[in-house]
Amino acid sequence: MKTIYLHELDSHEGQLVSRLIDLPHKILSNDDLEGLPQLVLYELARGDAFGFAKAGYLIDNPEFDCLKGVAGYDVEDHRDDGASDPWNDPRVFLEKIKNAKFNQSISSFMHTSLSRQCDAPNVDAISQLGSKLGMKNSLFVTWHMRHGNHGILLFEDEAPSQERRHELLQHFVALLSLC
Numbered sequence: 080m081k082t083i084y085l086h087e088l089d090s091h092e093g094q095l096v097s098r099l100i101d102l103p104h105k106i107l108s109n110d111d112l113e114g115l116p117q118l119v120l121y122e123l124a125r126g127d128a129f130g131f132a133k134a135g136y137l138i139d140n141p142e143f144d145c146l147k148g149v150a151g152y153d154v155e156d157h158r159d160d161g162a163s164d165p166w167n168d169p170r171v172f173l174e175k176i177k178n179a180k181f182n183q184s185i186s187s188f189m190h191t192s193l194s195r196q197c198d199a200p201n202v203d204a205i206s207q208l209g210s211k212l213g214m215k216n217s218l219f220v221t222w223h224m225r226h227g228n229h230g231i232l233l234f235e236d237e238a239p240s241q242e243r244r245h246e247l248l249q250h251f252v253a254l255l256s257l258c
Contacts, residue, residue: 117176131237154237
């Protein structure tokens, strides 16, 4: 993972880092919330963050030969959210999102592990998984988690991809593992 220096960030990237830097404290102070991964995924995916049209967070557990969907984000489910901060009343936000079709689709997804026979999930298998979950031209990020598990974030970009933004995503995506 490439080191990113704050003085190298443009103003939008600096605002993104400034906003997301508080996320670990928000996670820890709300660790009793069922559905916390949906809230964190929303923070990462929304337009003023990484700007995903759709995103799905999954955990690949090779020891138990299981790939489990955890949380889904579809920008269409959040068009009327406005400038509201979901952390002000996270239970209301989570009640709304648990009924969102794409979130339900991702969170109910189960499959055999993509990394049972190797150290990391297979790139081709992850790409096919994006299509299977209803994403077009999906991209993905994977990372190592505790207990030999692998986190997978599949996403569709709403805006054209920017290399620096994806470098930042590599640093922040592991926050999903805190949930």
